[in-house]
Structure formats: structure tokens, C-alpha cells
Amino acid sequence: MRLFWTLGRRYPWQTLMTLAGILFAGVSEGFGLSALLPLLNRIFQAASPSSEAGELGLLVDRIVGRFLAVLGLEVTVPALLGLFVVCIVLKCLLVFLANKQIGYTVTRIATEMRLALLQALFQTRWEYFIRQPVGELTNGVATEAHRASLAFHFGARLASMAVEALIYLSLAVLVSWQATLLAMLGGGVILVALRGLIRKNRKAGRQQTVHTQALIAQMTDLLISIKPLKAMAREEAAAFLLNDRTRKVNRALQKQVLSKAYLGSLQEPILTLFLVLCLYGALVFWKLSLTVIIAMVFCVGKSLKQFQKIQHEYINLVEFESAYWSLAEKIEQALAVPERRGGLAAPELTQxxxxxxxxxxxxxxxxxxxxxxxxxxxxxxxxxxxxxxxxxxxxxxxxxxxxxxxxxxxxxxxxxxxxxxxxxxxxxxxxxxxxxxxxxxxxxxxxxxxxxxxxxxxxxxxxxxxxxxxxxxxxxxxxxxxxxxxxxxxxxxxxxxxxxxxxxxxxxxxxxxxxxxxxxxxxxxxxxxxxxxxxxxxxxxxxxxxxxxxxxxxxxxxxxxxxxxxxxxxxxxxx
Incomplete structure (x- = not known):
């Protein structure tokens, strides 16, 4: 996450707008879902007049009722359904605006990093410039800048999912604090148990960056020399030189794919286990009403699902962050040895x-x-x-x-x-x-x-x-x-x-x-x-x-x- 905060400080306004849109979208969705609980209470009371709304139903009824009263509406089925639809539409609009801002910021990061590298290279000393492999610099402009910008994309998505998880946990607290604690425990277990996979993916991302740089540098040199290679029928020798680098890039990519596969296969059973435990506790120990159980299963299930998505986005973030640090290092190194600028106006060479x-x-x-x-x-x-x-x-x-x-x-x-x-x-x-x-x-x-x-x-x-x-x-x-x-x-x-x-x-x-x-x-x-x-x-x-x-x-x-x-x-x- 250090990279996301670094980019957040570099692009504060864009990051603030993105997070604000995500936050209000989450609040809007949470309020819209809250409108469903009074609706469920009315449905079950109509089906079974002896059933009780319970403390939860009364609390949510009061909150939603007061909000509708401010709008001059009564608590009726059409009003509740209308409130739900409006909140979800508002949430979708805010998510669209947030994603639009994320997309603009991603393209801006890629563009500015490319320009920053080019400007740093144009301003650096000649002795430093001639020692840099052309292929690595080309890779920095073409590939690493794009991968670095995607790190912000995944970081923003991670923040979005964290806000959604917080909203669902807040609703879950209203439903059952015991189930909420169990859901948080489940999320913690997922994050801790699978952190080793994240470390492996971060290492594989660094290896991919290093080996891709070397591969493109060598490929650039060989393509420049393609005419004599073809003239002497030595294309196979050139391919042999690239084989080792290509295999190393392939191994790094395989490690990344394997880490994601393990993550996906291990998350689902853990999530299911904790959801079943919550349901068992609600039925056997906490004696919750059917309305509350339905709401609890929904909120806890969504919370656990968000924990799963958070970890998936985080593993994407650590995979791409190596490209950002590599490109930032190139820019910093070039700027550290600037060419001498300034001085007297040049003579016209008349003597x-x-x-x-x-x-x-x-x-x-x-x-x-x-x-x-x-x-x-x-x-x-x-x-x-x-x-x-x-x-x-x-x-x-x-x-x-x-x-x-x-x-x-x-x-x-x-x-x-x-x-x-x-x-x-x-x-x-x-x-x-x-x-x-x-x-x-x-x-x-x-x-x-x-x-x-x-x-x-x-x-x-x-x-x-x-x-x-x-x-x-x-x-x-x-x-x-x-x-x-x-x-x-x-x-x-x-x-x-x-x-x-x-x-x-x-x-x-x-x-x-x-x-x-x-x-x-x-x-x-x-x-x-x-x-x-x-x-x-x-x-x-x-x-x-x-x-x-x-x-x-x-x-x-x-x-x-x-x-x-x-x-x-x-x-x-x-x-």
C-alpha cells in the first residue's frame, strides 16, 4: 500500500475525488439496503401476523421512517422500494464517476512517468546516458510506465472494496454484533493465512520487471543487428541468446499465476466455513428471527466476499508496484547527474x-x-x-x-x-x-x-x-x-x-x-x-x-x- 499512498500524495486532488466518490457510493448503497429491512419485516408480518419485528427491525424502521418523513413521505411499500431504487442508482452514478476519475488518473500517471523519464534522460550527463541500455529505457517508456499506472488502479479498487466492506460490516453490526465479530475474524484469518502468497507474488513481480528489462534490451540490440544476422544465417544463434531471458520471464509469470490460483482456491473454503459458522450461531445460540437471519447472511456474506476481493486486488497491486519503483529509480538516477545548464549567451563564432x-x-x-x-x-x-x-x-x-x-x-x-x-x-x-x-x-x-x-x-x-x-x-x-x-x-x-x-x-x-x-x-x-x-x-x-x-x-x-x-x-x- 506504500505505493498507493505515494501516488496519493503526488496526485492529492484526484485521489481525494476518487475516495470521496467511493465513500458516498458505499453510504448510498448501505442506506438503500437498509430500506429493505423494513420491507422484509412487513412481508413476514403479512405472512405471519404473530411474528415480531424485533429490536433490529424497530431500529431500522425508525431510521428509515425519519428519513422518509423529512422527504414528506410515509413508510409504505412503494416508498421503501423507491428509496431502494434511488439509492442504488445514486450509488451506480457515484461509482461511475469514481471509476472515471481512476481511469483519468491512471492514464495521467503513465503519461507523466513517460515524460518524466524522457526529460530526465534529455537533461542528464552524456557519460551517464551512453551507459544505459537502450532496450531498458524503451521498456521503461513503453511497458513499465503502463504497469506502474495500473498499480494506482488496483490500489483505488482496493480502497473501494475496503469502503464497501466497512459499510456491510456496519450493517452487520446492526443485525448481530456476534456475527460481525465472526466475520471480522474470518477476514483476518484470510489476510494472515495467505500473506505468504502475497510475498511470493511481490518477489515474482520484481523478477518479472528485472528479466523483462534485460530481455527487451537484448532483443533491441539483436533487432538493430538483424541484417548481418540474416545475411549469415545466424538467426538461430540470436534466438538462443534470448531463450534464457525468455525462460526467466516465463518462470516469474508462472509464479504469479500460481500465487493467484492458490489464493482463489483457498479463499472460497475459508469464506464458506465462517459463513456457515455465523448461520449456525444465529439458528442455535442467538435465536434470531427469520428477517434478521436473512439480513445477517446477506451482510456477513457480502463482508467476507469483500475481504476476498480486497486480497485479490492487493495481490495485483504488489505484482505491479515493482514497475513503478524500477521506473522511479531510473528517473531519480538520471536526475542525480544533471548536465550543466546556464551561463553566458553563446558567441556567434565570428572569430x-x-x-x-x-x-x-x-x-x-x-x-x-x-x-x-x-x-x-x-x-x-x-x-x-x-x-x-x-x-x-x-x-x-x-x-x-x-x-x-x-x-x-x-x-x-x-x-x-x-x-x-x-x-x-x-x-x-x-x-x-x-x-x-x-x-x-x-x-x-x-x-x-x-x-x-x-x-x-x-x-x-x-x-x-x-x-x-x-x-x-x-x-x-x-x-x-x-x-x-x-x-x-x-x-x-x-x-x-x-x-x-x-x-x-x-x-x-x-x-x-x-x-x-x-x-x-x-x-x-x-x-x-x-x-x-x-x-x-x-x-x-x-x-x-x-x-x-x-x-x-x-x-x-x-x-x-x-x-x-x-x-x-x-x-x-x-x-
């Missing part, structure tokens, strides 16, 4: 960029040592060197994704550490080596949901990237869908759209991180021609081994062994 004795370590391993380099505004600079030498690290430092261990990066003379990093990134266009396009139109792949971008602005970016001729030839032009991960386009076409995406916001700095490595020489030359037209308008930093880009560069730096050395323009061809 240039300078690295001054910049060093960087990754997990205590030196990557860059006392790097000094300059990038003139409007210039074209290429970084080249062996793989793993730190070229992409320089780009990440310049973007502000990571921070140097020592040294300073200056933009137009202003230290990057003092600049609002998000404001600076708005002036940067970035093209990675592997571009993943959305299964959407060319327009959306270039605009990426940016509001205010017109079709003309997207077209201009496509023209600048040299992509407009083939885009114009598509069936719907820039509004043609490119397929999953851009599968309907060639590698060169995908890369041109990625460059257009980087250019559409008119950046001051364009970074190409191995952007032409996988392209054929002809396509690479075409892209180089597009970049040549951009020289002087924007500053270009390219990371590449390709000779075509080196030929276009104004300046080239060799990155090797954590050091950066400037290379003369002559002699770069063929490197």
Missing part, C-alpha cells in the same frame, strides 16, 4: 575556436593530452588519424557533451565552461557516421519536429546538402516516406538528408564525424562539392580518413596517441 592544453580521461585512462588547436571562423578543418585516437572525443568536447579534465576551450575568446551549453549547441549542426532516419517523410527527417520551420527552409537545406534533385524526384517529393531507418534510400542519399538536417537551422559550426567513411568515392566527391559551397559561410570541422575531404580542408590535424599535431597542406593527398 574562431581554440583548444588550449586540453586533456581528457575516460575511466581514468588518458584519451587526450594537452591538445592545442585552432579552427578559424568560416574555415574547413579536418581531423584524421587512427581509430580510437580521440578524434570524436574532440568533437564531443567542442559540443559540450563531455568536459575536459584540464585546459580550456574558447569560442571567440569566451571559455566554453562559462557559456550556456544549450545556447551554444543551437549554433551547431552535427552529422554522425551512422545516421538513423525516422520512418517518416523527408520533411520530418530534416525538421525533426522543430516548430516554425517552413517547407521553403527545409527545401533550402536540402539544396545546400545537394539532396534536392533526388528528393524532388520522389513520388511525393519532400513529403515521401523514407522507410524504416531510411531503408528506401541509398547510403549517400541518407547522408545528404542528415547533412540537410544539420543545416536547416543555419548553424555557425558544422561537425561531420566520419560522415563520408561508408560512402563510395563518387558519392563522397559529390558531398565534398556540397561542402565546398558552404566554405566561408559556416565553420566546418570534419573527422575523416578520406583523401577527398583532406583535399578540401584549409587546415588538417593528425590525432594519434592522445596528441594533436598540425599537418602541412602539402603531402596530405593520399593519406
Amino acid at each position: 574562431g575556436i581554440r583548444f588550449e592544453d586540453v586533456s581528457f580521461d575516460y575511466d581514468a585512462k588518458p584519451v587526450l593530452r594537452e591538445v592545442t588547436l585552432e579552427i578559424a571562423a568560416g574555415g574547413f578543418v579536418v581531423l584524421f588519424g587512427p581509430s580510437g585516437a580521440g578524434k570524436s572525443t574532440i568533437a564531443d568536447l567542442l559540443i559540450g557533451l563531455i568536459r575536459p579534465a584540464s585546459g580550456e576551450i574558447r569560442i571567440d575568446g569566451v571559455p566554453l565552461s562559462q557559456i550556456d551549453v544549450r545556447d551554444w549547441r543551437r549554433r551547431v549542426g552535427y552529422v554522425p557516421q551512422e545516421n538513423v532516419l525516422l520512418n517518416d517523410t523527408v520533411f520530418q527527417n530534416v525538421a525533426l519536429g522543430s516548430r516554425g520551420l517552413s517547407a521553403d527552409e527545409v527545401r533550402n537545406a536540402l539544396v545546400a546538402a545537394g539532396a534536392w534533385p533526388f528528393v524532388e524526384a520522389l513520388p511525393q517529393g519532400m513529403f515521401s516516406v523514407v522507410g524504416e531507418r531510411g531503408s528506401m534510400l541509398s547510403g549517400g542519399q541518407r547522408q545528404r538528408i542528415a547533412i540537410a538536417r544539420a543545416l536547416v537551422k543555419r548553424p555557425r559550426l558544422l561537425i561531420l564525424d566520419e560522415a563520408t567513411t561508408a560512402l563510395d568515392p563518387g558519392t563522397e566527391k559529390e558531398i565534398c562539392a556540397s561542402l565546398r559551397r558552404l566554405k566561408g559561410e559556416i565553420t566546418i570541422l570534419a573527422i575523416s580518413h578520406q583523401s577527398a575531404l583532406l583535399e578540401e580542408a584549409d587546415t588538417a590535424y593528425r590525432v594519434e596517441g592522445g596528441r594533436v599535431t598540425r599537418q602541412p597542406k602539402t603531402g596530405l593527398q593520399g593519406r
Whole structure:
């Protein structure tokens, strides 16, 4: 129940409205049922004039009679039946409103948790983000958020049934306090005797959450690699990798199913036993009238049935609560390492960029040592060197994704550490080596949901990237869908759209991180021609081994062994 109270504090108004609706619905139902007792007394008195209404009948008669008198009605059969119908209709209306509020709250919880996770991930440090399995994050957004919201649903239903049980117990007290005590004892026995099943179900719920996260993470990685797996006929090997995780998820689900099956099969005999004991006591020891016995059996039976439902909803609650705590932990961990925000407005990059004795370590391993380099505004600079030498690290430092261990990066003379990093990134266009396009139109792949971008602005970016001729030839032009991960386009076409995406916001700095490595020489030359037209308008930093880009560069730096050395323009061809 700790989860329900946690969500109750987070959504106080919604929870209060839900509980109020449930409470008044229960009171309305209880009052409606109370109207049946005087009706039963009249039926039995009509059948047997010598029968007595008894203390209970007289008490309820007085309560119902006073209520009808307030309404200006006499205690008659039509009035009692009308009161019963009105109370039940009112109860149904209140239950509907409460369930409507529960449904709205459930969807709100799922939506807000999804958005909270996404916002936390977007605001966290890059070093933390790259260590998170993509599949686990996807599972958090798609599955865990939904399961977490269902925990509130079951908690609210549990509260509803607890209120109904309390109403029936209150009526049962009016009927027979001895039977009420016996019913409460029966409910207590059910809750205590079966608490072990609840513990097992909670543990199985945690196991399901953990194993499902791992399964989806591994499945995501394998689906991304599906093409080489199919090309080498190794799908069976991929399936084998998933078998172990799938079996673990299956075992956790089996434990949950078994716990619920045990719960259902054990509850019914216990409930029947205590109901029989109540009936035996009423007939043999307490000598109750037939009216009272009927009312007692109804109220006690409904009370015990509510105890059964309460435990069933509670076992559902503990099954789903693990998803909430898991997702809340992800959000908390991401928020604990926020990216640096705030600072000075970013310069317009009219002078240039300078690295001054910049060093960087990754997990205590030196990557860059006392790097000094300059990038003139409007210039074209290429970084080249062996793989793993730190070229992409320089780009990440310049973007502000990571921070140097020592040294300073200056933009137009202003230290990057003092600049609002998000404001600076708005002036940067970035093209990675592997571009993943959305299964959407060319327009959306270039605009990426940016509001205010017109079709003309997207077209201009496509023209600048040299992509407009083939885009114009598509069936719907820039509004043609490119397929999953851009599968309907060639590698060169995908890369041109990625460059257009980087250019559409008119950046001051364009970074190409191995952007032409996988392209054929002809396509690479075409892209180089597009970049040549951009020289002087924007500053270009390219990371590449390709000779075509080196030929276009104004300046080239060799990155090797954590050091950066400037290379003369002559002699770069063929490197």
C-alpha cells in the first residue's frame, strides 16, 4: 500500500475525488439496503401476523421512517422500494464517476512517468546516458510506465472494496454484533493465512520487471543487428541468446499465476466455513428471527466476499508496484547527474575556436593530452588519424557533451565552461557516421519536429546538402516516406538528408564525424562539392580518413596517441 499512498500524495486532488466518490457510493448503497429491512419485516408480518419485528427491525424502521418523513413521505411499500431504487442508482452514478476519475488518473500517471523519464534522460550527463541500455529505457517508456499506472488502479479498487466492506460490516453490526465479530475474524484469518502468497507474488513481480528489462534490451540490440544476422544465417544463434531471458520471464509469470490460483482456491473454503459458522450461531445460540437471519447472511456474506476481493486486488497491486519503483529509480538516477545548464549567451563564432592544453580521461585512462588547436571562423578543418585516437572525443568536447579534465576551450575568446551549453549547441549542426532516419517523410527527417520551420527552409537545406534533385524526384517529393531507418534510400542519399538536417537551422559550426567513411568515392566527391559551397559561410570541422575531404580542408590535424599535431597542406593527398 506504500505505493498507493505515494501516488496519493503526488496526485492529492484526484485521489481525494476518487475516495470521496467511493465513500458516498458505499453510504448510498448501505442506506438503500437498509430500506429493505423494513420491507422484509412487513412481508413476514403479512405472512405471519404473530411474528415480531424485533429490536433490529424497530431500529431500522425508525431510521428509515425519519428519513422518509423529512422527504414528506410515509413508510409504505412503494416508498421503501423507491428509496431502494434511488439509492442504488445514486450509488451506480457515484461509482461511475469514481471509476472515471481512476481511469483519468491512471492514464495521467503513465503519461507523466513517460515524460518524466524522457526529460530526465534529455537533461542528464552524456557519460551517464551512453551507459544505459537502450532496450531498458524503451521498456521503461513503453511497458513499465503502463504497469506502474495500473498499480494506482488496483490500489483505488482496493480502497473501494475496503469502503464497501466497512459499510456491510456496519450493517452487520446492526443485525448481530456476534456475527460481525465472526466475520471480522474470518477476514483476518484470510489476510494472515495467505500473506505468504502475497510475498511470493511481490518477489515474482520484481523478477518479472528485472528479466523483462534485460530481455527487451537484448532483443533491441539483436533487432538493430538483424541484417548481418540474416545475411549469415545466424538467426538461430540470436534466438538462443534470448531463450534464457525468455525462460526467466516465463518462470516469474508462472509464479504469479500460481500465487493467484492458490489464493482463489483457498479463499472460497475459508469464506464458506465462517459463513456457515455465523448461520449456525444465529439458528442455535442467538435465536434470531427469520428477517434478521436473512439480513445477517446477506451482510456477513457480502463482508467476507469483500475481504476476498480486497486480497485479490492487493495481490495485483504488489505484482505491479515493482514497475513503478524500477521506473522511479531510473528517473531519480538520471536526475542525480544533471548536465550543466546556464551561463553566458553563446558567441556567434565570428572569430574562431581554440583548444588550449586540453586533456581528457575516460575511466581514468588518458584519451587526450594537452591538445592545442585552432579552427578559424568560416574555415574547413579536418581531423584524421587512427581509430580510437580521440578524434570524436574532440568533437564531443567542442559540443559540450563531455568536459575536459584540464585546459580550456574558447569560442571567440569566451571559455566554453562559462557559456550556456544549450545556447551554444543551437549554433551547431552535427552529422554522425551512422545516421538513423525516422520512418517518416523527408520533411520530418530534416525538421525533426522543430516548430516554425517552413517547407521553403527545409527545401533550402536540402539544396545546400545537394539532396534536392533526388528528393524532388520522389513520388511525393519532400513529403515521401523514407522507410524504416531510411531503408528506401541509398547510403549517400541518407547522408545528404542528415547533412540537410544539420543545416536547416543555419548553424555557425558544422561537425561531420566520419560522415563520408561508408560512402563510395563518387558519392563522397559529390558531398565534398556540397561542402565546398558552404566554405566561408559556416565553420566546418570534419573527422575523416578520406583523401577527398583532406583535399578540401584549409587546415588538417593528425590525432594519434592522445596528441594533436598540425599537418602541412602539402603531402596530405593520399593519406
